[in-house]
Amino acid sequence: MEVTELLPLFQFFKKYNPLSTDGEKNIAAISSINTFKKNTDLQPIGHTCKTIYFLNKGIARIYYFKDGIDITENFYFENSIIARVESLFTGKPSLKAIQILEDAEIVGINSNQLFKLYDSFPEIERLFRKIFEAAYVETVHRIEGIQFHTAEERYKALLQEAPDVLMRIPLKYVASYLGITQVSLSRIRGLK
Amino acid sequence: MEVTELLPLFQFFKKYNPLSTDGEKNIAAISSINTFKKNTDLQPIGHTCKTIYFLNKGIARIYYFKDGIDITENFYFENSIIARVESLFTGKPSLKAIQILEDAEIVGINSNQLFKLYDSFPEIERLFRKIFEAAYVETVHRIEGIQFHTAEERYKALLQEAPDVLMRIPLKYVASYLGITQVSLSRIRGLK
DNA sequence: CTATTCATTTATCATATGATAAATAATCAC
DNA sequence: GTGATTATTTATCATATGATAAATGAATAG
Secondary structure, three states, rough: OOOHHHHHHHHHOOOOOOOOHHHHHHHHHHHHEEEOHHHHHHHOOOEEEEEEEEEEEEEEEEEEEEOOOEEEEEEEEEEEOOOOHHHHOOOEOOOOEEEEEEEEEEEEEEHHHHHHHHHHHHHHHHHHHHHHHHHHHHHHHHHHHHOOHHHHHHHHHHHHHHHHHHHHHHHHHHHHOOOHHHHHHHHHHOOO | OOOHHHHHHHHHHHOOOOOHHHHHHHHHOOEEEEEEEOOOOOOOOEEEEOEEEEEEEEEEEEEEOOOOEEEEEEEEEEEEEEEHHHOOOOOOOOOEEEEEEEEEEEEEEEEHHHHHHHHHHHHHHHHHHHHHHHHHHHHHHHHHOOOOHHHHHHHHHHHHHHHHHHHHOOOOHHHHHHHOHHHHHHHHOOOO
């Protein structure tokens, strides 16, 4: 693809590590844009993650099944990177899927080719290092949010930090993200 | 320090990204070794994390206070890296402390100097990228372990995956790591 | 060694959340 | 638009865990 077709992506990159023109071109060369309809999965569960996604438009979630129950790991909105890191970084098959919750336009970056670029472009390796460091920090905070808070507190925190999630996403998906059943979430919301 | 004084550290590094002799020398130059007594803190809560630690010997934990309650974020044993990433990667003060649980010998690597080395040694940047990618993946798995499991299941999983934790660490610290009170953990242990 | 502090267990009671079922409400296919 | 599917709420009951208190056991200082 051309760099000019990926402006939101490169805008996003600037927040972490601005790239040289050459760096941008090389990333553009291994990227593609696709659109996806609501309720479709980007990839089936069980496949190894070989693409890093960037959400131009739409909403998505990563989910998996635990004992047959659908569990949401995380939600993603416009201008964010989506990757199943437990597969991307280990090369093992992912037991998770990325599902589109609102019609989406998504940039896909081939990860094998990206990792090859790391060798000739330290700036690209640094960029993704910083992106994933930030994601790591978020995950650490997520654990703090879970530990020792009641479901009601977690719900209220989400309401404050990311009201979008509660406005735009089916509650059944939010419940498992909060670590409770859908019925409990409904009850908590009813409390007032 | 000399490279020869840091063999366990460089052995550990080899699992992620083997370094050139020059790379090792440069890391050795910004490292130091110290011993710490049981129950001491490496750094007070509130200071910004400027050191990445490697545990040659001993046991440690990262902990913080939430609503006045001591919560264990994680445990660390011999041959592991310890860092409060939410401070290291953001430059913000850390609300967490590293406490020594068994007399320890610890390598400290100055993080500002390390980050400078990244510029001239891509191999070093890559090494730490991989180390923290692996830690990130572990953290993601940790969340899966918390979500939708009872305290008893979490306890039994820990017993299986890391019996060392339960054998060598005071239960009061383990309880908060599992997300329950110390009294509940004691009851769960008593069950069978 | 003794006393003091600290860690762990045990017991009781209160409560938040799960499980299940059923009633509404909203969405979707045709 | 209508019916069928899917999502959400409401209700009831069961249970795991928290809060508190007290008893026992272990570690530590002097």
